[in-house]
Amino acid sequence: MTYEFTFEFIGDDEASTKALTSLYRWFREDLAAADGAKVELAANAEPDGMGAADVLCMALTQLTAIGGLAVAFASWRDARSSAPPVRIRFGEATLELTNASAEQLAAALHALATTGESTSADPDDPAPSAATPEA
Numbered sequence: 001m002t003y004e005f006t007f008e009f010i011g012d013d014e015a016s017t018k019a020l021t022s023l024y025r026w027f028r029e030d031l032a033a034a035d036g037a038k039v040e041l042a043a044n045a046e047p048d049g050m051g052a053a054d055v056l057c058m059a060l061t062q063l064t065a066i067g068g069l070a071v072a073f074a075s076w077r078d079a080r081s082s083a084p085p086v087r088i089r090f091g092e093a094t095l096e097l098t099n100a101s102a103e104q105l106a107a108a109l110h111a112l113a114t115t116g117e118s119t120s121a122d123p124d125d126p127a128p129s130a131a132t133p134e135a
Helices: 013-030 063-078 102-115
Strands: 003-009 038-042 055-060 086-090 093-097
Touching: 003 013, 003 063, 003 102, 013 038, 013 055, 013 063, 055 063, 063 102, 086 102, 093 102
Parallel strands: none
Antiparallel strands: 003 055, 003 086, 038 055, 086 093
């Protein structure tokens, strides 16, 4: 089975584009050793998408690789003075986060991949909680 996640930054277009490109490079280097991991830039399938490369697509072939994905994202975010909020999609479910720890993010991504339901990775939540998927 392949677990496909889409990352999209929320907010200022220029800052989002820079963050997306930076995260893409970070994932390419950090997750290159991950067995079967694939990362690419793509156009958003949504009608209001920005255009050429406005989302990052990550495909993992092993559910256990989600922890590495969470650590890589948290490390990338922690290496920056500021990073825009990000929306992560898995199928129809979404996860929006601003400042979750790697552990909280890993738990939320795992819940997203195994239940297909939107989750929370808010640092104030002790554990991710399922919510109704966004329409």
